[in-house]
Amino acid sequence: MKYSAVVCPHCGRASGVKSEAKTHQCPYCGRLFQTEKAIVLATGSPKAIRQQVVDYNKKLYT
Ligand SMILES: [Zn+2]
Numbered sequence: 001m002k003y004s005a006v007v008c009p010h011c012g013r014a015s016g017v018k019s020e021a022k023t024h025q026c027p028y029c030g031r032l033f034q035t036e037k038a039i040v041l042a043t044g045s046p047k048a049i050r051q052q053v054v055d056y057n058k059k060l061y062t
Contacts, residue, residue, distance in 0.1 A: 016046065
């Protein structure tokens with residue numbers, strides 16, 4: 001199963017979601033958004049996506 005790293009349009013933080021999911025609830029701000037309208041950072045294995053998400057969110061604080 002493939003996962004995508006998407007950026008929440010509401011709070012700007014990245015999180016992982018299954019690639020086929022149409023909507024995704026941001027784990028940070030709790031809002032629901034459509035994944036096809038969000039910025040997709042990467043698509044791949046759950047492990048790769050988790051790393052992408054961690055790296056992206058880390059950059060927000062540096
Ligand atoms: Zn959010």
